[in-house]
Amino acid sequence: MNNGRIPKISFRNAEKTFYSSSGESHTALTAGNLDVYKGEFLCLVGPSGCGKSTAINLMAGFEQPTGGSVLIDGEPVLEPHPDRIMIFQDYGLFPWKTALDNVMFGLRCRGIKEVDAKKTALAALESVNLTAEAKRHPHELSGGMKQRVALARALAVEPGVLFMDEPFAALDAFTRLRLQDELLDIRKKRQITVIFVTHDLDEAIYLGDRVVVMAANPGRFEDIITVDLPYPRDRTEQSFDHYRKKLFHAFNLVHNSERKHSNTQQVTASL
Amino acid sequence: MRDKIEKLLLPALALGAFILIWQYAASHYPPEQFPTPLGVVQAISELVQQGGLWKDISISMVRLCAAYLSAVLCAIPLGLFLGRCRPCLRAIDPVVQLLRPISPIAWFPLAVLWFGIGNTPAIFIIFMAAFFPILLSTVNAVRAIPDIYYKVSRNFGARPALVFLRILIPAAFPGIMNGLHIALGTAWIHLVAGEMLGADSGLGYLIINARNYLRTDLIMAGMFLVGLLGLLLNRLITAGERLINKQWGITTQEQ
Numbered sequence: 001m002n003n004g005r006i007p008k009i010s011f012r013n014a015e016k017t018f019y020s021s022s023g024e025s026h027t028a029l030t031a032g033n034l035d036v037y038k039g040e041f042l043c044l045v046g047p048s049g050c051g052k053s054t055a056i057n058l059m060a061g062f063e064q065p066t067g068g069s070v071l072i073d074g075e076p077v078l079e080p081h082p083d084r085i086m087i088f089q090d091y092g093l094f095p096w097k098t099a100l101d102n103v104m105f106g107l108r109c110r111g112i113k114e115v116d117a118k119k120t121a122l123a124a125l126e127s128v129n130l131t132a133e134a135k136r137h138p139h140e141l142s143g144g145m146k147q148r149v150a151l152a153r154a155l156a157v158e159p160g161v162l163f164m165d166e167p168f169a170a171l172d173a174f175t176r177l178r179l180q181d182e183l184l185d186i187r188k189k190r191q192i193t194v195i196f197v198t199h200d201l202d203e204a205i206y207l208g209d210r211v212v213v214m215a216a217n218p219g220r221f222e223d224i225i226t227v228d229l230p231y232p233r234d235r236t237e238q239s240f241d242h243y244r245k246k247l248f249h250a251f252n253l254v255h256n257s258e259r260k261h262s263n264t265q266q267v268t269a270s271l
Numbered sequence: 272m273r274d275k276i277e278k279l280l281l282p283a284l285a286l287g288a289f290i291l292i293w294q295y296a297a298s299h300y301p302p303e304q305f306p307t308p309l310g311v312v313q314a315i316s317e318l319v320q321q322g323g324l325w326k327d328i329s330i331s332m333v334r335l336c337a338a339y340l341s342a343v344l345c346a347i348p349l350g351l352f353l354g355r356c357r358p359c360l361r362a363i364d365p366v367v368q369l370l371r372p373i374s375p376i377a378w379f380p381l382a383v384l385w386f387g388i389g390n391t392p393a394i395f396i397i398f399m400a401a402f403f404p405i406l407l408s409t410v411n412a413v414r415a416i417p418d419i420y421y422k423v424s425r426n427f428g429a430r431p432a433l434v435f436l437r438i439l440i441p442a443a444f445p446g447i448m449n450g451l452h453i454a455l456g457t458a459w460i461h462l463v464a465g466e467m468l469g470a471d472s473g474l475g476y477l478i479i480n481a482r483n484y485l486r487t488d489l490i491m492a493g494m495f496l497v498g499l500l501g502l503l504l505n506r507l508i509t510a511g512e513r514l515i516n517k518q519w520g521i522t523t524q525e526q
């Protein structure tokens with residue numbers, strides 16, 4: 001389906017090794033290639049420690065690769081950029097600002113005048129159904145509301161790319177399901193590329209155009225599964241189950257091969 | 272209802288017991304050695320009627336404000352800077368750690384030699400008392416700012432001045448406020464000490480001067496006033512701190 005399309009984001013043998021102060025090195029992500037296309041919803045799944053955050057931080061420009069390169073629109077990513085906003089699991093809201101002021105922050109950074117920023121911010125809050133909470137501080141909001149504020153803050157600056165690192169992992173199941181639907185709605189309305197990290201296989205199948213299967217020790221991109229289901233998807237359908245099985249299978253293979261590699265360390269399939 | 276009893280009645284009972292024990296103890300001594308509660312009340316009204324009291328209180332307050340504000344103006348900017356500059360903090364840390372345990376009162380001989388008797392030595396001592404708590408809490412507050420705030424700011428392309436004013440200062444503010452609270456207490460304690468040693472006016476001087484006339488009732492009256500004003504100052508800054516913590520969503524265990 002991606003034939004002939006120019007990638008929006010590409011990993012070109014990008015690798016990330018961390019060096020501890022004692023001089024030890026630890027490769028969080030081994031050299032790999034990956035193309036993400038414009039407007040695509042790409043999920044990264046894998047057990048913890050497989051380099052999901054490392055990969056998304058490289059794309060977002062919070063980290064620099066120690067080998068190879070990560071390109072966006074053909075240019076190496078050197079810095080975070082306001083056109084590509086990261087949503088964190090722990091929201092990253094400023095507790096002393098109201099929801100509205102938090103959403104206005106990104107706009108004020110751009111030098112947009114207060115009145116205009118306020119108008120845009122209110123519209124963004126409305127798009128995540130938080131109009132009534134505009135004047136509240138983060139500590140007065142539930143986890144789901146906080147993540148909506150963070151989402152509104154990102155959407156207010158109309159980014160081309162949204163990076164999300166396990167954004168719903170701390171939320172209860174009902175809130176998580178609702179936010180997944182809201183995210184798909186937003187994505188339908190805007191031309192936006194979404195990179196979404198999760199360790200929840202169902203979430204990945206429900207959201208992603210493609211799901212990147214990652215493996216640990218060392219962290220790497222192992223496989224890519226294209227989810228050929230129309231939105232909105234139905235978790236209870238047989239076709240959904242098909243992908244569920246496919247992903248489980250992929251992870252079993254990953255773990256089996258890992259077990260073969262390392263006799264010393266018992267790797268358990270903890271999904 | 273029960274809450275109200277605990278809040279008002281119990282402290283009132285304790286206070287009554289305290290006064291009774293005081294009265295009982297004082298009855299064993301001549302009043303010039305250990306005055307009774309009533310004697311102290313009379314001494315306070317004597318001070319009020321004489322009219323010099325307001326001058327002493329206001330001069331103490333002026334000294335406190337001058338010293339405290341200069342400590343705030345020096346310690347906060349320095350603390351913000353050191354909190355952001357790790358090598359600078361490393362470099363300056365031994366000096367701070369060496370100076371900090373020296374009681375501000377130990378500076379008194381030098382202060383009098385340098386500045387003479389009057390306002391300046393007292394102000395200097397209060398300054399020393401307030402400076403370090405503010406400096407250290409500011410440094411700690413800045414260092415405790417979660418990295419995610421900087422990440423978000425960087426992501427949205429915030430300029431350094433905006434990060435400083437809109438993120439760093441407000442994020443560190445509750446911690447700084449806590450230092451300001453502690454520093455006000457130590458400043459007040461050392462105001463009295465400073466005025467006892469190196470001044471010829473103010474509440475500390477009032478106490479030391481009463482001793483020169485062997486007026487124990489006036490000494491205790493002065494001590495009582497120092498305690499009362501200290502309590503009021505503390506109440507004031509606690510209210511301010513509460514307000515800020517509420518705004519910031521920090522819940523304290525009190526209340």
Ligand SMILES: Nc1ncnc2c1ncn2[C@@H]1O[C@H](COP(=O)(O)OP(=O)(O)O)[C@@H](O)[C@H]1O
Pocket residue numbers: 018019026027028046047048049050051052053054055219
């Ligand atoms: N800043 C860092 N310094 C050293 N090691 C790190 C750092 N960040 C991540 N790692 C290591 O890299 C590996 C991958 O981490 P991460 O990308 O956070 O995994 P995931 O998000 O999939 O759980 C882990 O083993 C982790 O300990």
Ligand SMILES: [Mg+2]
Pocket residue numbers: 052053054165
């Ligand atoms: Mg992670």
